[in-house]
Amino acid sequence: MPGGDQEPGSYYVGVDVGTGSVRAALVDQRGIILAFADQPINRWEPQFNHHEQSSEDIWAACCVVTKQVVQGIDVNQIRGLGFDATCSLVVLDKQFRPLPVNHEGESHRNIIMWLDHRAVSQVHRINETKHRVLQCVGGVMSVEMQAPKLLWLKENLRETCWDKAGHFFDLPDFLSWKATGVTARSLCSLVCKWTYSAEKGWDDSFWKMVGLEDFVADNYSKIGNQMLPPGASLGNGLTPEAAKDLGLPAGIAVAASLIDAHAGGLGVIGADVRGYGLACEGQPVTSRLAVICGTSSCHMGISKDPIFVPGVWGPYFSAMVPGFWLNEGGQSVTGKLIDHMVQGHAAFPELQAKATARCQSVYAYLNSHLDLIKKARPVGFLTVDLHVWPDFHGNRSPLADLTLKGMVTGLKLSQDLDDLAILYLATVQAIAFGTRLIVEAMEAAGHSLSTLFLCGGLSKNPLFVQTHADITGMPVVLSQEAESVLVGAAVLGACASGDFTSVQNPLIRKTRGIRTSTLLWVCWFKLGWVTKLSGSSVEQPYLAIRCSDKMLWVLGLKEREGKVSLMR
Numbered sequence: 001m002p003g004g005d006q007e008p009g010s011y012y013v014g015v016d017v018g019t020g021s022v023r024a025a026l027v028d029q030r031g032i033i034l035a036f037a038d039q040p041i042n043r044w045e046p047q048f049n050h051h052e053q054s055s056e057d058i059w060a061a062c063c064v065v066t067k068q069v070v071q072g073i074d075v076n077q078i079r080g081l082g083f084d085a086t087c088s089l090v091v092l093d094k095q096f097r098p099l100p101v102n103h104e105g106e107s108h109r110n111i112i113m114w115l116d117h118r119a120v121s122q123v124h125r126i127n128e129t130k131h132r133v134l135q136c137v138g139g140v141m142s143v144e145m146q147a148p149k150l151l152w153l154k155e156n157l158r159e160t161c162w163d164k165a166g167h168f169f170d171l172p173d174f175l176s177w178k179a180t181g182v183t184a185r186s187l188c189s190l191v192c193k194w195t196y197s198a199e200k201g202w203d204d205s206f207w208k209m210v211g212l213e214d215f216v217a218d219n220y221s222k223i224g225n226q227m228l229p230p231g232a233s234l235g236n237g238l239t240p241e242a243a244k245d246l247g248l249p250a251g252i253a254v255a256a257s258l259i260d261a262h263a264g265g266l267g268v269i270g271a272d273v274r275g276y277g278l279a280c281e282g283q284p285v286t287s288r289l290a291v292i293c294g295t296s297s298c299h300m301g302i303s304k305d306p307i308f309v310p311g312v313w314g315p316y317f318s319a320m321v322p323g324f325w326l327n328e329g330g331q332s333v334t335g336k337l338i339d340h341m342v343q344g345h346a347a348f349p350e351l352q353a354k355a356t357a358r359c360q361s362v363y364a365y366l367n368s369h370l371d372l373i374k375k376a377r378p379v380g381f382l383t384v385d386l387h388v389w390p391d392f393h394g395n396r397s398p399l400a401d402l403t404l405k406g407m408v409t410g411l412k413l414s415q416d417l418d419d420l421a422i423l424y425l426a427t428v429q430a431i432a433f434g435t436r437l438i439v440e441a442m443e444a445a446g447h448s449l450s451t452l453f454l455c456g457g458l459s460k461n462p463l464f465v466q467t468h469a470d471i472t473g474m475p476v477v478l479s480q481e482a483e484s485v486l487v488g489a490a491v492l493g494a495c496a497s498g499d500f501t502s503v504q505n506p507l508i509r510k511t512r513g514i515r516t517s518t519l520l521w522v523c524w525f526k527l528g529w530v531t532k533l534s535g536s537s538v539e540q541p542y543l544a545i546r547c548s549d550k551m552l553w554v555l556g557l558k559e560r561e562g563k564v565s566l567m568r
């Protein structure tokens with residue numbers, strides 16, 4: 001965040017609530033992270049495809065990490081606080097107390113997580129309406145969005161939850177309410193996950209048609225009837241109670257929040273790439289695709305005009321970068337799938353022991369093991385006989401089919417460490433091919449993409465990054481600041497503080513035409529390294545070398561001729 005009228009020595013705090021943990025960062029005026037802390041959070045899976053969390057547990061974790069990152073500094077220099085979080089559904093009663101989202105009546109488990117697939121029947125019925133709002137979610141609503149989950153609560157937990165509910169929040173909005181007492185929702189959450197239109201507002205006919213007319217009747221008070229753009233300052237800032245919890249001064253500016261993927265997108269998409277010879281240096285920001293890869297991967301592309309991409313969410317106006325339309329492609333499990341494949345393998349205990357002995361992560365160990373066993377051929381060739389279809393939790397984009405399942409072909413009887421390493425590689429390749437399908441769908445609909453900007457936990461894995469470059473044929477840019485999602489959250493706090501409103505013009509010149517509000521300024525960090533690709537090092541077509549037509553049909557691809565030809 002160079003320049004500006006901000007006080008000398010001003011700091012901003014960003015808090016990022018991911019699926020597995022809560023992270024906080026203390027960020028300075030240049031957008032550099034000075035302190036970082038993280039803390040795991042609880043998750044419950046009371047039955048298959050039901051995933052729950054606790055808003056109290058998450059808030060407690062936010063307090064722990066925030067106190068840690070501000071230790072040793074003068075807290076009066078902190079000017080703003082911003083939150084981002086997964087797009088999970090938080091349920092509170094009229095007195096803002098947690099309500100159970102489960103048959104067990106466990107009220108501390110009051111969050112239906114984003115990856116919860118309990119509302120399959122509800123989302124099918126919603127999609128059957130073919131209501132016009134579905135045009136803005138790629139034509140098919142995902143079971144991971146909020147409307148099907150709300151309908152599930154109404155149909156399954158009427159007495160214990162639905163009738164008592166006073167407030168349904170997206171998790172990022174819950175956090176900003178908890179910090180300020182302001183129930184206004186961020187446009188980011190409502191537009192991307194709740195069918196709200198920034199231009200037209202709520203569509204009464206949708207809620208009536210799907211059986212959730214209750215919201216219309218009470219003027220949407222339970223799901224939000226006051227909206228603010230991300231980064232807007234909320235109320236009187238941090239309440240005394242929240243200030244005590246977080247170890248911060250009361251009254252500091254708190255921003256309207258963002259969903260985690262959107263904060264990551266904001267943290268990377270405006271990066272200064274000059275001097276690396278990248279195609280996107282001379283191109284508008286719309287040639288960049290931010291890929292936020294953690295438990296899931298989210299593919300965030302922006303455009304000047306709305307673009308409708310079948311199977312890809314959006315177009316959403318100003319939901320990530322002000323003034324631009326957003327399309328969001330996604331893969332529901334990527335980090336989670338890699339963990340699942342590796343941890344479930346018979347050779348995992350051996351891997352763990354060997355990695356521990358070398359003081360390495362299992363992934364660093366596996367990457368070096370692949371280098372050892374590759375012999376004279378490129379690593380990509382190790383998987384000529386082993387293929388993974390990665391849709392273990394359905395396909396979010398571009399097939400938008402929650403019924404798809406995962407598949408592995410080419411298994412043998414041996415289950416040693418070499419087999420584990422190769423299965424891990426095939427999984428990473430399959431995920432990267434999933435990204436390629438999303439990029440192709442976006443380009444076919446009108447996006448013109450030249451460069452990937454990766455962030456999130458998986459971007460710390462060099463194999464994952466290189467494989468994405470190889471398989472998409474695009475350079476991948478990583479920022480020097482590895483925790484870019486937190487930078488995005490801190491930008492919100494900086495924006496809410498008002499410190500950056502006057503630095504816009506010089507930075508617009510530097511960014512060669514990126515036209516935004518102050519939100520992108522903090523992205524102005526140096527690049528750590530850039531992977532440039534002269535040509536694909538992976539010759540192997542994805543999965544399908546020897547796939548029969550029958551198999552392609554099983555995979556749900558038969559009718560998509562364009563995609564099938566890619567796979568041959």
Ligand SMILES: Nc1ncnc2c1ncn2[C@@H]1O[C@H](COP(=O)(O)OP(=O)(O)O)[C@@H](O)[C@H]1O
Nearest residue numbers: 018019020021294295335363456457458460461
């Ligand atoms: N250094 C690393 N090397 C390889 N994989 C990593 C590394 N750090 C995190 N990951 C992977 O990233 C995923 C989690 O990313 P993260 O951004 O923390 O997720 P979330 O935001 O969903 O909580 C996990 O699958 C984890 O295994």
Ligand SMILES: O=C(CO)[C@H](O)[C@H](O)COP(=O)(O)O
Nearest residue numbers: 018019086087261294295296
């Ligand atoms: O739908 C999403 C964003 O729109 C994300 O998949 C969801 O928020 C989970 O994120 P993460 O993988 O970082 O935990």
